[in-house]
Amino acid sequence: MNADEVAKLCGALSLKEKEGPLMPLKKTLKDDGEKRLGLKLVGKILSNKLVNWDAFMHLIPKIWKIKQGVDIEVVGENIFSFTFRCGEDRRQVLQGGPWRFDKALLVLAEPRGKWDIREISFTKVAFWVQIHNVPLICMTKEIGIFLGRMIGEFREIDVGSSGECTWKYIRVRVVINATEQLRRIL
Template identity: 60%
Template sequence: MDAQDIAKLCEALSLKDREGPVMTLREGLRDDGERRLTMRLAGRIKSNRLVNMEAFINLIPKIWRLKYGVDIEVIDGNTFSFTFKDAADHYRVLQGGPLSFDKALLVLEEPTGRGEVRDIMFNRVAFWVQIHNVPLLCMTSEIDRFLRSMIGDVKEVDDNGNGDCVGKYIRVRVVVNVDLPLRRILRVDVLGDGNESSMLLRY
């Protein structure tokens, strides 16, 4: 067999043949990877221009005031990976309010499955929202859940633990799609009599 025949055989090989068989990750390695994944967040700054990465990496840990720190890695452009050293720090950052950097929103997501950042949409953010001008009939946590479902995914309601919402407004925490315009008003026919109540939203 001459060099020309060997070259033809190599061309006939598929890319999969050249790269070898699929290997399965050992269970112990997978468990360790899953454990580490629970300490990670992926984040993207929603801006059309590239942010100052060095300033971002130096400033964010100071803003978060972490007890044990975080390792920040640039994934691509304005996309970052955050690896926390403490579960309480990770939880506190995830539960904290939306953060902006250089006048742009920072969207944080928990990686799942394989943890492939390219599959994350970075369009869901949890906001505390005040619902104003709420009729007294609607000042219960159950009706509040209905109102919140009109804004986004229900997370939490500030009802003093007793199921009733008291005060001038209902305060709720919802996850909204930030790629869409934020809703500013809820229009509800409370009594089903055709009369509309307009409730104002403040994020």
């Protein structure tokens, strides 16, 4: 076979003949995917050393006090995927954080849409923060929200049955960047 024949045969090869018409994804398939994502979390343990995967996967459901169970998969170095069997357990884990394992912070993220786990930065963590030495006149929900926004991304405030801050301090839940140092004083 000479070079002209080989070139002719190569020119005849085409993937376009095998390509078919594009088909839209059925809405039910997309809805099922979104429903499954609603039961998932991904997490990374912020540590320079690798954690013991078996110990982590055995202990973390007990620490979280999961009622209906969670399936845990190792995705990468200190990165895990959590699939909960019920949305209530997933919500409880998100609300109960931040979580630690082996003296290291576990950063959780909610997967959305077309996210690739390798592209998640795992830097934002929600913390409950106590704000002390607030004058009594400033012990209001509005001041708590204002101060919470100074600390980070405000999520919620802990108020008494009166709807106001009645503690010795104001308690707010804020999302902060775990890679940056915390401010001690506002």
